[in-house]
Amino acid sequence: MAKKKINRYLDVYINNQQLKKILKKDKAFYLLFELSAKNRKNLQNVIQKCLDHTHCRGIVFSVNKNEILLDRLFFLRDVTLDFYHKGKRIGIWGVPSCIKMSIFGPQLFTELIPEMIEESSDCYCKNLPVNQYGSTLLLSCIKCIDTKVCDGLGLRKENQVEREYRTSYKFRQIGRDELYKTDSQMMKSTYESFRRYVDYSDLAYADRYLYFIKNIDYGSDYSFADRFVYHCDYLPYDEYEDELRFLDTQVLNKSFLSTIDNLARKRRISKIAYSKAVGDGVFRESFYVAPSDQYSRYLLHYFDIDINVESGDRLYGVGVDFYNGEIKSFKVYMMVRSEKLLRRCKNYIDKIGIDLLGMHERSHFHVLRLNQERKIVSDRIDLIYNEKDYLYFLPYFSQFQASDISFEKLYIFGLAFDFEDGNIKKINLYYRNRF
Numbered sequence: 001m002a003k004k005k006i007n008r009y010l011d012v013y014i015n016n017q018q019l020k021k022i023l024k025k026d027k028a029f030y031l032l033f034e035l036s037a038k039n040r041k042n043l044q045n046v047i048q049k050c051l052d053h054t055h056c057r058g059i060v061f062s063v064n065k066n067e068i069l070l071d072r073l074f075f076l077r078d079v080t081l082d083f084y085h086k087g088k089r090i091g092i093w094g095v096p097s098c099i100k101m102s103i104f105g106p107q108l109f110t111e112l113i114p115e116m117i118e119e120s121s122d123c124y125c126k127n128l129p130v131n132q133y134g135s136t137l138l139l140s141c142i143k144c145i146d147t148k149v150c151d152g153l154g155l156r157k158e159n160q161v162e163r164e165y166r167t168s169y170k171f172r173q174i175g176r177d178e179l180y181k182t183d184s185q186m187m188k189s190t191y192e193s194f195r196r197y198v199d200y201s202d203l204a205y206a207d208r209y210l211y212f213i214k215n216i217d218y219g220s221d222y223s224f225a226d227r228f229v230y231h232c233d234y235l236p237y238d239e240y241e242d243e244l245r246f247l248d249t250q251v252l253n254k255s256f257l258s259t260i261d262n263l264a265r266k267r268r269i270s271k272i273a274y275s276k277a278v279g280d281g282v283f284r285e286s287f288y289v290a291p292s293d294q295y296s297r298y299l300l301h302y303f304d305i306d307i308n309v310e311s312g313d314r315l316y317g318v319g320v321d322f323y324n325g326e327i328k329s330f331k332v333y334m335m336v337r338s339e340k341l342l343r344r345c346k347n348y349i350d351k352i353g354i355d356l357l358g359m360h361e362r363s364h365f366h367v368l369r370l371n372q373e374r375k376i377v378s379d380r381i382d383l384i385y386n387e388k389d390y391l392y393f394l395p396y397f398s399q400f401q402a403s404d405i406s407f408e409k410l411y412i413f414g415l416a417f418d419f420e421d422g423n424i425k426k427i428n429l430y431y432r433n434r435f
Contacts, residue, residue: 009057016042016295019049028055030089030117035073036064038362041314041335044270045293047079051086058089060117065135065154070099071172072207075234077103080112091117096150136160158434173199175409176433179212182226184278191276193250194230206235206243211413211432214400220418220425222321222329222369222378224284227277233290234271240264247274253322256287263289268298271317283324288331290317300332305374309334316365329377330370335363341381348381351424352417354393360386367416378425382416400429409434 011022013033022029031050033039050056061076073095080090090112092100101109135152138160144150153159177195182188191210198208209231217223235243244257251257251274263269271290278284291299294314300307303318309332319331338356341364342349349356356364365382385393396415413430 010060013039013046016045019046023049023053023055026055028057030058030060030091031056032060032062034062034064035068037067040068041294041363045295047082048293051082051088056088058083058091058117060091060093063092063094065094065152065159066156069156070095070153070159073099073103074207077108078236080104084112084115089115089117091119093119094151096144096153097146098144099153174433176210179410179431179433180210180228184226187226187228187276187278190250191228194228197246198230206239207231207233209432211430214429214431216399216427218423218425220420222418223426224277224279224282226279227275227284229273229275231271231273237264237267243272250274251285252283253285253287253325256320256322260287260289263299263302268292268296268302273317284328285322286319287322288317288319291315294335303330305330305332305370307332307368307370307376310340312337312340313366327372329372330374331380332368332370333382334366334368336366337363341366345379345381347422348379348417348419351419352381352383353395354383356383359383359392360388364414365416369418378418378420380416380418383414385412385414396427397429399427 009028010030010032013019013031019031022031031046033043033046035043047059050059063070063073076090076092080092083090092103097113100113103109104112135154137147137150137152141147141150173195180191182191194210198210201208211229211231213224213227213229215223215225217225232243240261244261247257247260248254260269260272268291269289270292271288273286273288275286275288276284277286289299294316297309297315299315299318300309303320305318309315314335316333316335319333320327321329321331336344338359338361342356345366361384364384365380367380367382368376369378369380371377383393393415410431411434413432416428416430417424418426418428
């Protein structure tokens with residue numbers, strides 16, 4: 001299809017409400033989707049709608065290199081193939097050819113790139129100011145034939161590492177193992193197993209990583225200091241068999257693995273996570289599943305959870321906690337706009353003392369913990385961390401005794417405030433190594 005025709009039918013994604021209006025129109029269109037930290041949360045839902053819609057001719061991903069880790073773009077390989085199998089087209093804008101080659105590999109790169117929607121169009125110049133940000137090239141780029149037309153790798157230092165080291169597990173594990181210390185031989189052994197699995201897994205097909213938690217405990221029954229979390233995101237459904245085979249060698253509550261298998265076969269999940277913790281004679285295993293469609297309530301029905309999730313809230317996931325082999329609690333994670341969260345949980349926000357409306361992140365998590373009978377026993381407010389909001393978080397960071405030097409090594413997800421009977425019972429800091 002000629003570039004001119006593509007330009008004429010290119011619609012820029014703004015939000016899900018606007019996308020609904022585009023989908024209702026009886027005309028052909030291409031969707032321009034900015035792949036940024038904010039929009040990434042809606043990615044799975046947007047992709048599925050574009051794949052299923054008769055009039056959608058394809059999708060263009062504009063990559064914000066200053067917000068997205070280029071190592072995380074591997075998922076575009078399978079997305080591109082899914083679109084082409086349905087006779088639709090893909091564009092990947094804002095990243096150099098070397099990044100695209102690492103996504104597809106030499107053979108697919110050669111086959112697919114000539115068929116992709118090119119960046120040299122009017123809409124590219126008008127709608128993608130993100131690519132005008134300051135950027136940088138590697139010294140090694142002088143050898144590349146595209147150097148003169150390449151707009152670089154952005155400003156994130158993680159993206160400026162030589163390509164062969166960026167995907168190397170030896171590079172990605174820098175500083176990680178220093179973040180987890182334990183006196184438990186069982187926890188140490190389990191952590192080592194997950195560490196090896198993460199390091200030697202094929203990064204082309206899933207995003208596997210470990211992260212950690214520091215906590216301040218004010219008497220919560222749900223607080224554990226010795227804990228780590230394993231995540232596996234965007235795993236293709238036909239790869240779950242191998243994933244579950246590994247988990248079967250590590251977890252005690254193996255019955256939940258059949259639950260994951262069942263949900264994967266039905267294509268109802270996009271991410272899974274597993275957490276192990278010990279403390280005061282209690283051994284805890286937690287499993288987490290994220291929905292493939294955040295606006296679907298299927299997971300709530302599946303786990304027989306009857307709670308009111310307001311229209312517009314995104315269901316981010318469901319967790320199940322096993323204490324010494326028995327189910328202790330369920331957790332429901334909802335992504336809520338700051339304004340709505342402030343109205344809904346004003347008493348909690350006031351006690352936290354952070355101005356939600358002044359922060360750069362416009363949505364945060366509201367987490368409900370339920371007991372075995374599915375009755376709510378606590379609320380949690382998880383504030384997503386943005387480095388631009390450092391001063392808002394600083395009073396709490398200082399309580400964790402983390403120096404500025406250590407913060408340079410950390411990639412912080414956020415702070416979680418657990419409330420019981422209206423009072424803060426614990427505070428969790430979630431983080432991983434920078435790379």
